[in-house]
Amino acid sequence: MSAFTQQVKGNWNELKGKLKQQYADLTDDDLLYEEGKEDELLGKLQTKLGKTRQEVEDEVESWSK
Numbered sequence: 518m519s520a521f522t523q524q525v526k527g528n529w530n531e532l533k534g535k536l537k538q539q540y541a542d543l544t545d546d547d548l549l550y551e552e553g554k555e556d557e558l559l560g561k562l563q564t565k566l567g568k569t570r571q572e573v574e575d576e577v578e579s580w581s582k
Contacts, residue, residue: 543566
């Protein structure tokens, strides 16, 4: 299980709030989390933010420290 998956499962509401603060153009639909579909969520974030998978994962990981 990736670090991103663990963080999403562990505290998604907190992470979702931080993403919305950082990126005001993200919608609730962009941030819809379903168990087992973490890769799909990560893909949506990559597309919407114009970042690589690693950049998104690193940013989310930095908020958990």
